[in-house]
Amino acid sequence: MDGLCRRCGECCRKSSPTLHYEDIELIHRGIIPLKELYTLRAGQRVFDNIKGEVDYLKNELVKIKEKPGSHECIFFDHVSISCSIYEYRPLQCRVFFCEKPELLKELFSQKKPERQDIIKDSEMLKIIDAHNKRVDIKGFVRSVESLKGELDEPITELVLYDLHFREFIHHKLGIPSEELSFYFGTPLSDILRDYGLELEIRI
Numbered sequence: 001m002d003g004l005c006r007r008c009g010e011c012c013r014k015s016s017p018t019l020h021y022e023d024i025e026l027i028h029r030g031i032i033p034l035k036e037l038y039t040l041r042a043g044q045r046v047f048d049n050i051k052g053e054v055d056y057l058k059n060e061l062v063k064i065k066e067k068p069g070s071h072e073c074i075f076f077d078h079v080s081i082s083c084s085i086y087e088y089r090p091l092q093c094r095v096f097f098c099e100k101p102e103l104l105k106e107l108f109s110q111k112k113p114e115r116q117d118i119i120k121d122s123e124m125l126k127i128i129d130a131h132n133k134r135v136d137i138k139g140f141v142r143s144v145e146s147l148k149g150e151l152d153e154p155i156t157e158l159v160l161y162d163l164h165f166r167e168f169i170h171h172k173l174g175i176p177s178e179e180l181s182f183y184f185g186t187p188l189s190d191i192l193r194d195y196g197l198e199l200e201i202r203i
């Protein structure tokens, strides 16, 4: 497979990989730091590259971040036009070859690791569980999609709660802000933006 790839980096510019169980070790060894990951929670609306359409996630996914304002993988190095962790690139990157997209289809159907498979700290898992229950993503997406016009109060309250929760965890527990989208998924304020909605936050 590697012999056929021209290593042009085109695929790395278009998207970042979703992690598989085989990749967890890369996190624990510090090759892929938590700050370079984010979580898509079950129920979130995503673009399904295989189906070529928008769908709702049935299971949680952990992905490598894209560079801000683009779909390019955070590990893609523009100068050398190469992957900065090539030797340790995730399974999806090792299997993918643009001329044989069918190779990836089998991987896509496999169960992927969730945050609970990666995080060893049981206290943090309890905090994530509490956040999941309070910030119910499926209910949130349903409410946003049924909005007729402006943001309503329950949605506004939940978005603010999510923001304050993250700030609290950052300041009180010392969790770096770059790791929060791994621990607690995409902020609701960002999801709102995907629907063309913006919350005006006054301080």
Ligand code: SF4
Binding pocket: 004, 005, 006, 007, 008, 009, 010, 011, 012, 096, 097, 098, 099
């Ligand atoms: S898989 Fe294809 S697009 Fe990706 S680096 Fe190789 S040749 Fe380029």
Ligand code: SF4
Binding pocket: 011, 012, 015, 016, 017, 064, 073, 074, 075, 076, 077, 082, 083, 084, 085, 086, 089, 090, 093
């Ligand atoms: S991890 Fe490396 S190989 Fe995989 S998409 Fe990112 S830059 Fe490309």
